[in-house]
Every structure is written in C-alpha cells, then in structure tokens.
Amino acid sequence: MSAANAEWPHLFRSGSADAPVLLMLHGTGGDEQQISRLAAALDPTAAVLAPRGRVQENGMNRWFRRLSEGVFDTDDVARRADDLAGFLVWARDRYELGDRPMVAVGFSNGANIALALALLRPEVLARVIAFSGMHPLDGLPAGGEGTTAARVAAGDLAASALLLVNGESDPMAPLPSVQRLVTVLEQGGARVEQVLRPGGHGIAKTDVAAAVKWLA
Numbered sequence: 001m002s003a004a005n006a007e008w009p010h011l012f013r014s015g016s017a018d019a020p021v022l023l024m025l026h027g028t029g030g031d032e033q034q035i036s037r038l039a040a041a042l043d044p045t046a047a048v049l050a051p052r053g054r055v056q057e058n059g060m061n062r063w064f065r066r067l068s069e070g071v072f073d074t075d076d077v078a079r080r081a082d083d084l085a086g087f088l089v090w091a092r093d094r095y096e097l098g099d100r101p102m103v104a105v106g107f108s109n110g111a112n113i114a115l116a117l118a119l120l121r122p123e124v125l126a127r128v129i130a131f132s133g134m135h136p137l138d139g140l141p142a143g144g145e146g147t148t149a150a151r152v153a154a155g156d157l158a159a160s161a162l163l164l165v166n167g168e169s170d171p172m173a174p175l176p177s178v179q180r181l182v183t184v185l186e187q188g189g190a191r192v193e194q195v196l197r198p199g200g201h202g203i204a205k206t207d208v209a210a211a212v213k214w215l216a
Helices: 032-036 074-094 109-120 175-187 205-215
Strands: 010-013 021-025 047-051 055-057 060-062 066-068 102-107 127-131 161-167 191-197
Touching: 010 032, 010 074, 021 032, 021 109, 032 047, 047 074, 074 109, 102 109, 109 127, 109 175, 127 205, 161 175, 161 205, 175 191, 191 205
Parallel strands: 021 047, 021 102, 102 127, 127 161, 161 191
Antiparallel strands: 010 047, 055 060
8 A cells, every 4th residue: 555645644543343433524724633523422432533634725724626615626526535545445454444334524625525435436435424515526517427427327326325414505515516416326326314404514513413313
C-alpha cells in the first residue's frame, strides 16, 4: 500500500472489538479532532477513524475542490474519493479491522465525499450517515460514460444503506439536489432513509437522535 496513505493525517481509536468503525469526515474548515467528538454521541463503543481532508481552500481543510459555492469540480470529487478509498483499504490492514462494518459519518463537505465514495466505490464503503449533504456529482453532464447514472448501474448498490439528514431550507444543500441523489441511490439498489427537519445547514439534536436510531 502506498506510503502516502500512512502519511495521511488522521486519528484512530480502537473501541470495542465487536463494535462498528465510525469513519468521521469533517466539514469545510474542520479537522479530525473536531468531528471525532461526535462519535461518542452516536456509539461510545465504536472504533473511530477520522482522517483530515487534504485539499486547502483559503486555509480551510476540504475533501475536494469546488468551483464556487455549491458547484463542485466533479473530476476532483471522483479522484479524491478514490484516494480516500485507498486510505480506507490501508487503514483496515494497518489497524487490523478485519471485516468489522464501517459506517461513514460526514457533515457537509465530509458528507459529500462519503456519498461520492458510496456511489463510486461501494465495495469499500456501503454505509453512510450524511448530515447536510447533497449530490456530490450533480454537476456531471446529462449523458455519456462519465455520468453518475452510467457509473451506478441497477443493482450496483444493493448492499448499501444510507441515512440522509437535511434541513428543509438549507441553501448549501438544496433539496432538489438531495432528491436527485436519492433517485440515483435507489436506482442503484441502495436502501435510503431520508430525514428532513425545519431549518438549514448544521447538525441538530434531532439529527443525532435519528442517526443513533438508524445505527441501532
């Protein structure tokens, strides 16, 4: 495995041997220390794997480039999702995780990279809790081999399960994009649970409660 994966900034806590691994993915401007604190509220027995996004935007950590607010560089999204997949394969070996289930828990930009990874590399990541996420590949053209629909054929996501938690009036993760994502996921065979609440971008107490229930 590439030495670059060993050098990826991250933290790891082993947790109970029979508990899942929570892959904690921060939002723009966050880091692995900040997002990892959420793990205890979701499952205090779980192992925690929290890498840091390696893209910089005005000094803020991110997971992939964006062209403007809400407009993603979809080529970079796909490339960074592959990079993260490589890190996860390395981490399973490095920390002797075996076949322990891994659940990505992402907020905002972290939710979006988790969703991209689930769409493009479901053999690496099949469980996602996405707080304030949206369709990470929404900017791809309507036709051709590079579209999400072309990459995610019917049945490709049959082993995948995702919880999408969004605010109904979130300008940073607009509901039309979220609904297009749900359509793509379900067409791929994924089991999708969607929770909508009043309000905008963020993680409310009710969001955490919904995630705890979904994990159980």
